[in-house]
Amino acid sequence: MTSGVDLGRPQTQSVGSDEDVVRVRQLVRTVAVAVRLSLVDQTKVVTAASELARNTLVYGGGGTVEVTAIDNGRRPGIRIVFADSGPGIADLDLALTDGYTTGGGLGLGLSGARRLVDEFDVQTAPGQGTRITITKWSR
Amino acid sequence: MERVPILKIGNILLVSIQVDMSDQTAVALQEDLAERIVATGCHGVIIDITALDIVDSFVGRMLSTIASISRVLDAETVVVGMRPAVAITLVELGLSLNGIRTALNVERGMELIAIDRADDDHDDPDDDLVPEPTASP
Numbered sequence: 001m002t003s004g005v006d007l008g009r010p011q012t013q014s015v016g017s018d019e020d021v022v023r024v025r026q027l028v029r030t031v032a033v034a035v036r037l038s039l040v041d042q043t044k045v046v047t048a049a050s051e052l053a054r055n056t057l058v059y060g061g062g063g064t065v066e067v068t069a070i071d072n073g074r075r076p077g078i079r080i081v082f083a084d085s086g087p088g089i090a091d092l093d094l095a096l097t098d099g100y101t102t103g104g105g106l107g108l109g110l111s112g113a114r115r116l117v118d119e120f121d122v123q124t125a126p127g128q129g130t131r132i133t134i135t136k137w138s139r
Numbered sequence: 140m141e142r143v144p145i146l147k148i149g150n151i152l153l154v155s156i157q158v159d160m161s162d163q164t165a166v167a168l169q170e171d172l173a174e175r176i177v178a179t180g181c182h183g184v185i186i187d188i189t190a191l192d193i194v195d196s197f198v199g200r201m202l203s204t205i206a207s208i209s210r211v212l213d214a215e216t217v218v219v220g221m222r223p224a225v226a227i228t229l230v231e232l233g234l235s236l237n238g239i240r241t242a243l244n245v246e247r248g249m250e251l252i253a254i255d256r257a258d259d260d261h262d263d264p265d266d267d268l269v270p271e272p273t274a275s276p
Contacts, residue, residue: 018161018162018163018164019161021161021162022159022160022161025159025193026159029192039224040223040224040227040228042224043192043193043222043224043225043227043228044227044228044231046192046193047193047194047195047228047232050193050195050197051195051196051232054162054195054197098233105196105197105200106196106199106200106234108196108232108233108234109196111233112196112231112232112233112234113232115231115232115233116228116231116232
């Protein structure tokens with residue numbers, strides 16, 4: 001599963017199409033397996049990545065996803081950064097509310113993804129794009 | 140774009156999703172299934188997601204939509220084979236899969252559809268093999 005992926009450095013995947021969202025899922029899964037996340041945690045982080053990569057595509061107009069295997073000295077983990085230069089999020093609290101959507105989806109992408117990971121950070125401002133960082137640690 | 144094949148087995152359409160679907164592939168499946176339900180007159184749809192290692196909100200919504208479309212077209216949908224880790228993740232994500240019937244495997248899904256049709260046909264105990272509906276109710 002890890003063939004072709006150098007875990008020593010961040011892996012970058014551009015997101016410009018539906019197929020790229022699939023590639024993000026596959027990349028995240030490869031790294032999640034490599035850092036020995038449990039099956040349930042692999043599933044959670046891949047699902048969160050799928051939601052956020054789709055947001056990058058649909059709301060951000062495309063962007064990049066960077067996946068890194070990390071280690072805090074006690075346990076390994078995976079860190080994923082989703083970055084776009086889109087319109088940004090004007091009201092982050094509202095955007096993080098279950099069921100709130102501007103795109104015709106279910107409104108679970110951002111709020112749901114936050115529940116599925118250990119650390120969740122959003123940097124955004126209107127006109128400044130959006131940068132979301134998520135982390136999942138091996139237990 | 141890949142397309143997910145739809146198999147007809149007796150009076151049931153069986154969809155076994157074996158690929159990591161792009162969103163476009165998922166939308167195409169919705170449309171293909173609606174057409175096949177009408178073309179075949181099948182009364183049951185079984186969607187086997189054994190091979191799916193995640194179900195995100197997009198695929199979850201697709202499953203709900205397929206169930207609704209099928210119902211309008213007089214077919215019952217049963218989603219089968221969900222992995223435990225997928226079920227745990229779906230619930231935590233906040234997806235309830237409203238209106239979707241589930242079964243643990245294809246065999247039980249087929250039983251569920253057969254029981255449904257038998258009930259619809261006035262509980263005739265001989266009708267457990269998904270009979271054609273009679274001319275008038």
